[in-house]
Each structure stands twice: as C-alpha cells, then as structure tokens.
Amino acid sequence: QKEVEQNSGPLSVPEGAIASLNCTYSDRGSQSFFWYRQYSGKSPELIMFIYSNGDKEDGRFTAQLNKASQYVSLLIRDSQPSDSATYLCAVEGNYGQNFVFGPGTRLSVLP
C-alpha cells in the first residue's frame, strides 16, 4: 500500500522566516514528487515538482529530494502571510500510476 505522510500542523512561522515542510513516502519505486498549495475552500495549485535527488529552486521555493531516505521537503524562504495555506505532498509511482497525496501540512505565517 502506497503511503505518503506529512505532519498535519499547524506549522506557525513569523513573516520573513523560512518555513520547512516535510514529507515521507513508502513506495521506494516512486519516481516523481509534487508540492501543491491549497487555500481553504479552493482546489490544489501546483507549486513545484522534482524528479531527481538534490535541490530544485524556483523563486522563494526550494524542493529537496532524498530517494534513499524516501523523503521530500519544501522550503519557503521569506515567508509571507499569503503563504498561509495547506501544503500537499503528492507522489507518483512507477509507470505513471496514480498519484498518492499526503494529508497536507497547514502552514500559518504570522505577520
């Protein structure tokens, strides 16, 4: 059974700080990893995807992947109150199988 785990939070950080969101997955064959942001009452919105071990940066966001440890994280630099949302980690298995989402981590950025 594929599983994706995240701390449910809430994770509270002050404005301007770095927010660190973590995700672990159980399927060692997983190939692709995604971070989505979901505001309350809205649908998930893609932030980043990562396929290879290491870091991938896009603006204030950095995704980090460690396949040996089955761990993927998202760092948000210079956090803003508008970053307050639930962050969903999604994992795609081998051969384009369906995506599995974690329960999400609720982030609160305090002004």
Next chain:
Amino acid sequence: DTGVSQDPRHKITKRGQNVTFRCDPISEHNRLYWYRQTLGQGPEFLTYFQNEAQLEKSRLLSDRFSAERPKGSFSTLEIQRTEQGDSAMYLCASSLTSPAGETQYFGPGTRLLVL
C-alpha cells in the same frame, strides 16, 4: 485558473438521489483524474482515464460510482443512490504525459452535500 473546469461548483442533494458532475480538462491533455477530498485530508484517488479508456479505479470506488470519458475530452462522474458519507469535494485534474513526466492540474472542484 488552470484551464480545467468543473460543473456544477456546488450541489446539494437528498440521500438516495443520483448526481452527475462534469469535468472539462485542458484541451490537449490526454489524462483525466477524479479525486475526492474531505476536510483535513488530501485528495483521494478515485479513477483515471487515458484518452477515452478508464485505466484504473480505486478499490474505494463502490458500484454506486461510475465515470465516463466518451470521446476522450470531457468526463462525467455519476453517483447513484447518494449517501451522507458521499459529502465531499470532488476534484478533477488533467495532465499531459510526456517522456519528461506528468504534472496534474486541478479544476475548482464540485462540493457535494448530501442531506
């Protein structure tokens, strides 16, 4: 706006009634997914299509649920004899598969309330 649309955005129905939701994906996308999401949980996979073929269905999808994508474009999800436990947000996502991988883009969702 991702380009994926869903209709209706909200639906209130009485237990035992049938409901049908529609999803229009991004036009060049060959895959279409249906998810269900309840409060405090991540989206839960229901089924997906590659073009018009339904390739996978979740074991969680009971016989009361059926989905179609007749011409490989829009898709419908029907729930028969609705139950209160069906109350949730139903999300549609579409993607274009390529050698580089696959990224799903979500529609706004249909929020279902079964009374």
